[in-house]
Amino acid sequence: MPKLIIDDITVEVAEGTTLLEAAQSVDIPIPHFCWHPALGRAGACRVCAVKLLDGPVKGIQMSCMLPAQEGMVVSTTDPEAVAMRRHVIEWLMINHPHDCPVCDEGGECQLQDYTIAGGHGIRRYSGKKRTHVNQYLGPYIEHEMNRCIQCYRCVRYYQEYAGGTDFGVMGSAGRVYFGRFQEGQLESPFSGNLVDICPTGVFTDKTARFRARYWDYDMAPSVCPGCSLGCNTTPVARYRELLKTVARRNDAVNGWFICDRGRFANSAVNAPLRPRHAVVDSRESCVEDALDTLLLRIHALGELHGPGSIAVVGSSRMAQEAAELLPQLALRIAAGALCYRTTRKESTETSSFVELVHTGSSASQQDVRKSDCIVVYGCDPLNEAPMMAMAIRQAWRSGATVYVIEHKITLPCEFTLRATLDDVPLAEAERPVIICNLSAETDQLDKLLEGHSRLKIAPLFPAANSFGTALLMREHGAISLEEALADGEIKGIISIEADIPAALLGKIPFVAALDWQATATVQAAQIVIPTTAWVEMNGSYINYEGRAQHFSKVMNPGVPVKGLDPAGHPPHIHRSTATGGEALPARQLLARLIKLLDDGNRGLS
Numbered sequence: 001m002p003k004l005i006i007d008d009i010t011v012e013v014a015e016g017t018t019l020l021e022a023a024q025s026v027d028i029p030i031p032h033f034c035w036h037p038a039l040g041r042a043g044a045c046r047v048c049a050v051k052l053l054d055g056p057v058k059g060i061q062m063s064c065m066l067p068a069q070e071g072m073v074v075s076t077t078d079p080e081a082v083a084m085r086r087h088v089i090e091w092l093m094i095n096h097p098h099d100c101p102v103c104d105e106g107g108e109c110q111l112q113d114y115t116i117a118g119g120h121g122i123r124r125y126s127g128k129k130r131t132h133v134n135q136y137l138g139p140y141i142e143h144e145m146n147r148c149i150q151c152y153r154c155v156r157y158y159q160e161y162a163g164g165t166d167f168g169v170m171g172s173a174g175r176v177y178f179g180r181f182q183e184g185q186l187e188s189p190f191s192g193n194l195v196d197i198c199p200t201g202v203f204t205d206k207t208a209r210f211r212a213r214y215w216d217y218d219m220a221p222s223v224c225p226g227c228s229l230g231c232n233t234t235p236v237a238r239y240r241e242l243l244k245t246v247a248r249r250n251d252a253v254n255g256w257f258i259c260d261r262g263r264f265a266n267s268a269v270n271a272p273l274r275p276r277h278a279v280v281d282s283r284e285s286c287v288e289d290a291l292d293t294l295l296l297r298i299h300a301l302g303e304l305h306g307p308g309s310i311a312v313v314g315s316s317r318m319a320q321e322a323a324e325l326l327p328q329l330a331l332r333i334a335a336g337a338l339c340y341r342t343t344r345k346e347s348t349e350t351s352s353f354v355e356l357v358h359t360g361s362s363a364s365q366q367d368v369r370k371s372d373c374i375v376v377y378g379c380d381p382l383n384e385a386p387m388m389a390m391a392i393r394q395a396w397r398s399g400a401t402v403y404v405i406e407h408k409i410t411l412p413c414e415f416t417l418r419a420t421l422d423d424v425p426l427a428e429a430e431r432p433v434i435i436c437n438l439s440a441e442t443d444q445l446d447k448l449l450e451g452h453s454r455l456k457i458a459p460l461f462p463a464a465n466s467f468g469t470a471l472l473m474r475e476h477g478a479i480s481l482e483e484a485l486a487d488g489e490i491k492g493i494i495s496i497e498a499d500i501p502a503a504l505l506g507k508i509p510f511v512a513a514l515d516w517q518a519t520a521t522v523q524a525a526q527i528v529i530p531t532t533a534w535v536e537m538n539g540s541y542i543n544y545e546g547r548a549q550h551f552s553k554v555m556n557p558g559v560p561v562k563g564l565d566p567a568g569h570p571p572h573i574h575r576s577t578a579t580g581g582e583a584l585p586a587r588q589l590l591a592r593l594i595k596l597l598d599d600g601n602r603g604l605s
């Protein structure tokens with residue numbers, strides 16, 4: 001543990017820590033472009049200069065390249081170091097366009113910040129700038145090579161970290177070019193991280209281009225609902241439109257990155273056909289009237305068909321707070337069934353995996369990245385939960401052996417095929433992890449967990465809150481809708497954000513749907529009450545490992561200003577809420593329904 005002094009502060013750090021990291025550990029910022037916590041050092045940009053005043057090394061040094069050593073005395077504010085950093089910025093700016101006002105990165109650009117902070121305010125160079133031809137890189141990422149400062153972050157990320165092969169660096173000396181050999185869509189399912197990792201505006205999110213400046217954004221910490229991994233994100237919105245999503249660092253979960261599926265998934269939230277108003281029997285209504293009508297219909301169904309003729313149906317995409325209210329609603333209306341799954345198969349599978357995963361046996365993405373032996377068993381991480389494939393690659397890069405059990409899949413790393421789990425030398429590994437989906441045999445996994453104390457498993461559940469709702473299924477004895485409908489007693493359902501297959505939907509005479517998506521269930525429902533999407537409310541999901549994570553409200557619900565109206569604006573009608581803004585989180589609607597039942601004693605029990 002070398003002890004050194006940085007700007008008069010004594011710092012003790014682990015062996016191998018760079019000066020830049022040592023300074024950061026005591027909140028001393030040092031400018032950097034090419035260094036990145038996930039990528040390490042490259043020594044390419046030379047902007048992290050510090051001066052070593054005493055100790056084993058002396059003079060101006062690059063702080064990202066030099067490991068901290070005992071007795072070093074480092075100054076980040078020495079005039080020579082400050083002048084060096086200012087000159088480097090000036091050199092970088094010789095070819096970089098002075099186009100901040102019209103650059104989409106402006107306001108969230110590391111180069112812009114360091115240029116200002118470094119004191120390079122006046123341009124002295126009056127020659128011609130080097131220019132490049134940009135490439136079309138697909139519908140998601142804009143390419144603007146003139147802004148490149150050759151930090152090499154993009155290519156190091158794309159090739160080394162993410163395993164992409166269709167993007168690289170070409171040329172030499174003063175004419176290096178970062179792009180594809182030919183124009184075309186980037187092939188990596190993690191290409192969107194180029195936007196986050198580029199410290200200037202070479203790669204920007206095309207889907208949100210020129211829509212807002214950083215200081216206009218509505219942002220909040222969130223969790224991706226795309227699969228069960230629970231990757232941390234920061235969605236960005238303006239005027240009730242979800243503009244883009246960027247990765248949010250969480251070392252235990254997704255690290256610094258997210259997959260393209262989670263990043264470029266704004267369309268569902270911004271969909272013009274989203275249910276924005278309550279509807280009763282195909283006529284637009286208000287939420288209060290729709291709730292009243294729903295209570296009357298529940299009562300009428302009970303009178304007609306007897307108690308137990310209604311089922312309450314939730315789903316694995318509901319936030320946990322709403323899901324936890326379903327048993328209370330079911331109790332109040334004496335529901336014939338409480339369901340969180342539509343099919344028997346999914347219900348059985350999720351229940352058995354919740355039994356299997358307990359404290360100590362589930363592997364986080366970080367556990368996978370640190371594993372020395374990974375077994376991919378009967379699942380396809382790249383398609384089912386892409387960031388798990390990214391985690392597998394990081395383990396492989398650190399020397400882990402990756403086994404795939406008799407399955408045709410693609411992974412962004414090398415792997416060895418094995419016929420069965422018994423053919424994998426799990427006992428020899430220090431930190432073995434089995435990655436599977438719910439089709440795996442839980443009995444077999446259970447035996448393996450018993451036999452290998454260090455073994456962890458990462459079961460990929462189908463949806464963001466599959467785990468949380470499976471816990472509730474177990475606690476409240478919920479069954480699948482398929483089972484509930486088997487005896488023909490159920491005549492109506494209250495569906496909360498549930499995607500009910502057409503075959504089951506056809507068997508149900510009365511459907512009330514609370515949802516924010518225009519699903520087939522919503523189309524078939526006699527009563528529709530709009531709920532808010534996850535970015536329009538606070539809530540939490542429990543991911544595949546049993547980790548509960550909170551997400552915060554990013555924006556208000558309602559028709560986006562650049563929205564559904566062909567003229568580009570919702571109707572100019574004076575009202576207290578935005579057009580289409582009466583949607584409420586499902587948990588609030590359920591709480592209201594429960595209160596109405598309690599107040600009016602209109603339940604069937």
Ligand code: FES
Pocket residue numbers: 031032033034035042043044045046047048062063064065
């Ligand atoms: Fe040190 Fe680039 S951050 S040389």
